[in-house]
Amino acid sequence: MGLTPAGERVWDAAREIFYQEGVRSTGVAEIAERSGVGKPSIYRAFGSKDELAVAYLREKGISPQEIIETVRAACPGDPRAQLRRVVAEIAEAIAAPGHRGCPLANTVVEFPDRAHPVRVAAQEQKQRYLELFTELVEPLPLADPGQVAYLIQMLVDGAHITSQVFDPGRSAAGLVTAVDRLLDAFLDQEESDVH
Structure with a gap:
């Protein structure tokens, strides 16, 4: 994916939360809090929560x-x-x-x-x-x-x-x-x- 260190923290946090708590119930605010990366940075790196979720699902396959x-x-x-x-x-x-x-x-x-x-x-x-x-x-x-x-x-x-x-x-x-x-x-x- 070629992520920055902050992007890696977001990716790791999102994957863990999506699997443990579900995709729909997980908000960008929760991912931001868990990763320590601000919401604007998350949107810049991944576009949207849906795009982040799609990447997560593709990785799971x-x-x-x-x-x-x-x-x-x-x-x-x-x-x-x-x-x-x-x-x-x-x-x-x-x-x-x-x-x-x-x-x-x-x-x-x-x-x-x-x-x-x-x-x-x-x-x-x-x-x-x-x-x-x-x-x-x-x-x-x-x-x-x-x-x-x-x-x-x-x-x-x-x-x-x-x-x-x-x-x-x-x-x-x-x-x-x-x-x-x-x-x-x-x-x-x-x-x-x-x-």
Whole structure:
């Protein structure tokens, strides 16, 4: 981003507050107070709170291509192991202390207007993750990899949410089990359809 030291303090404060307290409920005054940088400087560096929030959401989105390359190198020729590795990493994040759910999903809930630029940025990142899951399941013998990927995304989002209501460790472990059972069910179905 090429930020000044003051801009870095704003960026760090905004990212922390957005994740812990939500984007919509966070005001520029709170970011200014936490960072020690005046509101005019924040507007000069970032334009608006919405622009700062969009940058935050884009940063939260890990590059799906990087994930694919990493898991393919770690588990060459084994698409199921690649998917398991990604799901295990998500589960680990869900069980980590201080986890407050998926920042993208949290933001989508905060902004009901589907055309709002902050919501659009969150949705775009969620779409990239859905495409990641689709790419991971496509090599498996499935009639509809897109549907399976969508169901996996639902399980991931559900685990993020239940970790905020119930035991995070249980939600994380449940995610791993549920994705495995989902795949087993679809793969068994494909096999029985062939015979």
